[in-house]
Amino acid sequence: MADFENNAFFWQKIDTLYLSSKLEIIREKGSKHPEFGNLVYPVEYGRLKDTSTSDNEGIMVFKGSEKSSSVSAIIIAADILKKDLQAKLLIGCSKDDEDKILRFLNQTDYQKTILVRRGQEIPSWGLTD
Template sequence: MGNYENNAFFWQKIDTLVFSSKFVLSRKQGEQHPEYKNLIYPVDYGHYVDLAADTNEGGIAVFRGSEKSSMVKTAVIAADILQKEIDVKLLVGCTKAEEDLILRFLNQTDFQKTILVRRGNEIPEWGLTD
């Protein structure tokens, strides 16, 4: 599996962010991307925004699958050379089949490629605080 090291404390922080936010739907499953009409969203897509914020702009990008769970089990890290950015998107309530569809959706062009990071329970030595 390569040199990836998980950190359970990272996922705890993700849980805190998710549970202190509200989900705002941007695109429903089956809708076209606003700029790239050949890209069709495989699941609902939106953002978690701060419950206390006055605006629904920005936030944490989220793909929401068909499962009723609100636990984040995976995240996708995307390198986008058109936007010149590294972007993180959380996958919530997604089945393995939906994860595959999301990865295919995000990797359709040569301008963006992604990796999938699965939740783990390990705590590496460097993850501990005093």
């Protein structure tokens, strides 16, 4: 089972999704959430314009303080108000950015999140002679 967990092939596909799409920033760092004014975005927040999701908003992205064009982690959010699960990409996020994003997303009782950091392992089924 470990061969299928957090492997380099998965992250390669995630990078391709990100790099082949146009990022549109919809919330600047420090801006307030449109519905919940007490929530302030700790980093830039946007969407990949030409991607699809169940809510038709596209894949959401947190863009951190580091200069990087690879996905460093994914946040998985469970939202009981929307009755939904969402994946959000983290681009150029430092450990401090990750901590701030997790605090931002987990401060309500209606949504909880986890962070999955990028793995680099190539599974045994992916190796060729």
